[in-house]
Amino acid sequence: MKVAIVHEWLDTYAGSERVLEQMLAVWPEADLYALCDFLPDRERAFLGGKMPRTTFIQRLPFARKRFRMYLGLMPLAIESLDLSGYDLVVSSSHAVAKGAITAPGTLHLSYVHSPMRYAWDLQAQYLRESRLDRGLKGAYARWLLHRLRLWDHASAARPDAILANSRYIAERIRKVWRREAEVLHPPVDTDAFMPVTEKQDFYLIASRMVPYKRVDLAAAAFRRMPGRKLVIVGDGPQMPAVRAAAGDAPNITFRGHVAKAELVALMQNARACLHIAEEDFGIAMVEAQACGTPMLAFGRGGSRDIVRTPEDSDTPTGLLFDEQSPEALIDTVERFEAMRAFSPAACRANAERFSAAAFRQGLRDAVARHLRHG
Secondary structure (H helix, E strand, C coil): CCEEEEECCECCCCHHHHHHHHHHHHCCCCEEEECCECCCHHHCHHHCCCCCECCHHHHCCCHHHHHHHHHHHHHHHHHCCCCCCCCEEEEEECCCHHHCCCCCCCEEEEEECCCCHHHCCCHHHHHHHCCCCCHHHHHHHHHHHHHHHHHHHHHCCCCCEEEECCHHHHHHHHHHHCCCCEECCCCECHHHCCCCCCCCCCEEEECCCCHHHCHHHHHHHHHCCCCCCEEEECCCCCHHHHHHHHCCCCCEEEEECCCHHHHHHHHHHCCEEEECCCECCCHHHHHHHHCCCCEEEECCECHHHHCCCCCCCCCCCEEEECCCCHHHHHHHHHHHHHHCCCCHHHHHHHHHHHEHHHHHHHHHHHHHHHHHHC
16 A cells, blocks of 8 residues: 555654654555654654655744744645545644545545644633733634634544544544544553552652643642642642642652653552543553552543543552542542552553554554445
8 A cells, every 4th residue: 555644743752743653663664744844853763764745834934933823824734735646644633634635545544632622622711821812813813713613624524534542532523523533542652661569658640730730639639638648740830839739738749850760660659640630641641550550530531541440340440530629539549548459460451452552553453444344
């Protein structure tokens, strides 16, 4: 088969680039396309020397630093790609890549990280945080997002099949695009995390300190549980609010930014890891499970796919709570300590469902299935 892979843009090696890396591992001979490529040389190794074919966005003024300001032109740019002559097109999409135009005989499989949140359910928050919720600039931004929604919904009909990275994202796809999506969880480098059986007497939350992560709730909860230790790793603009929620509680330790090896050691030795945000997926939860560590997580978003609870498994790997509040977390910690039914081996086995090898095989199977029934 002649294969093309369409990626959104290349400017850093992050979550969607890890997906791209595994796509290139499945189809090393594929041609690579992207809206623009400003990836630093030090982060290009995962491309295996491949140079992507880019669009006119690459050559626009100030694009190297501010290509996102051309969001309104990105649908036109992605539609300008010449993908004729390919048997298979695989797109990795969180904005416009799924809107690539393919020939009638081409199978287009789109792996969707999320529909554009800033154009749909998070529009009001996006406009408010960008200070575009009033005035002429605000009116233009609302008009632009309206046009993006129309294009986004129409172009969602173009892929022959859609893969979502979690059941949560599949539900969002059904809501905004009225399309059914299969679930294929993103790849996690589980080999980089080894399980530890003997746990120490502390709980761990590792996160960027931004509002939606709700780390302040963990601090407030453990301030009310002086007999239980909490280690908080990370930094960010929400740190003052988190420290205020912790007060001067001696059982809460702030570690700030730590090296990866130290973070892995903390995840390996923690009694349990906490996750209070509502995430599309949540790779950090899988990494903790790969360390043999149970999760106590908010039960919305990707945590429902990752954490096996006593209600749905004979080998549970954690507990979910239904409310983002200190009271809900306190209750969950107490239930967790009373149960003592979580084995490091079960946590590790659960994490293997999300390995890079499992992702590659799932991708191959999806393509084969749709080619067979095409």
